[in-house]
Amino acid sequence: MLACVVHGAGDVRVEDIARRSPAAGEVSVSVAYGGICGSDLHYAHRGGVGDFLVEQPLVLGHEVVGTVEELGQGTTGPAVGTPVAVHPATPCGVCPECLDGRQNVCRDTRYLGSAARMPHVQGGFAQQIVVPADQIRVLPTGLSLELAVLAEPLSVALHAVSRAGDVRGRRVLVTGAGPIGCLTVAALAHAGADAIFVSDLVPEALAIAAAVGATSTVLATDTEALPTDVDIAIEASGAPPALATCISSVKRGGRVVQLGLLPPGSVPLLGNLLVTREIELVGAFRFGTEIDEALRLLADGLPVEPVLTQTFPLSRSVEAIALAGDRVRASKVVLDLR
Numbered sequence: 001m002l003a004c005v006v007h008g009a010g011d012v013r014v015e016d017i018a019r020r021s022p023a024a025g026e027v028s029v030s031v032a033y034g035g036i037c038g039s040d041l042h043y044a045h046r047g048g049v050g051d052f053l054v055e056q057p058l059v060l061g062h063e064v065v066g067t068v069e070e071l072g073q074g075t076t077g078p079a080v081g082t083p084v085a086v087h088p089a090t091p092c093g094v095c096p097e098c099l100d101g102r103q104n105v106c107r108d109t110r111y112l113g114s115a116a117r118m119p120h121v122q123g124g125f126a127q128q129i130v131v132p133a134d135q136i137r138v139l140p141t142g143l144s145l146e147l148a149v150l151a152e153p154l155s156v157a158l159h160a161v162s163r164a165g166d167v168r169g170r171r172v173l174v175t176g177a178g179p180i181g182c183l184t185v186a187a188l189a190h191a192g193a194d195a196i197f198v199s200d201l202v203p204e205a206l207a208i209a210a211a212v213g214a215t216s217t218v219l220a221t222d223t224e225a226l227p228t229d230v231d232i233a234i235e236a237s238g239a240p241p242a243l244a245t246c247i248s249s250v251k252r253g254g255r256v257v258q259l260g261l262l263p264p265g266s267v268p269l270l271g272n273l274l275v276t277r278e279i280e281l282v283g284a285f286r287f288g289t290e291i292d293e294a295l296r297l298l299a300d301g302l303p304v305e306p307v308l309t310q311t312f313p314l315s316r317s318v319e320a321i322a323l324a325g326d327r328v329r330a331s332k333v334v335l336d337l338r
Helices: 038-047 151-164 179-191 203-211 240-249 271-278 290-299 314-326
Strands: 001-006 011-017 026-035 065-073 083-086 127-132 135-140 171-175 195-200 218-221 230-237 250-258 280-283 308-313 333-337
Touching: 001 314, 011 290, 038 314, 065 127, 065 151, 135 290, 151 179, 151 230, 151 250, 151 290, 171 179, 171 240, 195 203, 195 271, 203 218, 218 250, 230 240, 240 250, 240 271, 308 314, 314 333
Parallel strands: 171 195, 171 230, 195 218, 230 250, 250 280, 308 333
Antiparallel strands: 001 011, 026 065, 026 127, 026 333, 065 083, 083 135
């Protein structure tokens, strides 16, 4: 079968890889669509994400949906042909974090399309993928595979909003209007935030944020127009200056959620403001059970379609990855793997 494989920085290929049959407890999925994530771009362009470097060929992708192809012997699961989404994480289930119900920060997890372990965990940008049965989620009736591809990044956004606390009636700033930032906006609007401000360097990205629920958008360079005394700030860009904006903009006693992954190593931090204003700074990493809520919201019509901007066939993966890094022309770029 064909797959999108990264071999190192700037070396992405569409090539043949071996299929495998599901073992007991596993399900084989015929992959239909896969969304290109920022981590996929890092692997493709830089050969790594943070400290995790590509040391062997790695199939990219963790935002995937498709249909059930085969069940392993004795495996209980949805019937062949059922449309499904795939939860990309396989937590260990035995570490203190898993036992505390925080599987998203499991210390020994496996995540699709990740070079964090050796051997690497192969991803979902392939025509077929085999995963444990409990990572399969049946799509709600009426939800298309084309829209369900947003379930994984929407889950990340929902988790970040949960880390923000009760947002009903609150004024919230989101820095970064990429796909995750825009999906966070949609999640905030659904959760009842009163005012949602979004900042970014790219006007085209801000237009998408407005289309999915932002009540006000501002260019990040227009510092005088940035909101002040917001109740909550969610940093979704991974840019250190944006974190500084969040800390400066939140009210005394407010909360900042760091969602975007920052560059490796140390970054500047307005630590004194955290102290003198008693600002809470919390992290938000991946997600747990939020994928079930994400699928329900998508089926119920959460208005996130503007985030989906282009779809390419698997054969044009290199072109799709190049476009996905162009924030003026693209937001969420999707691969059609059928």
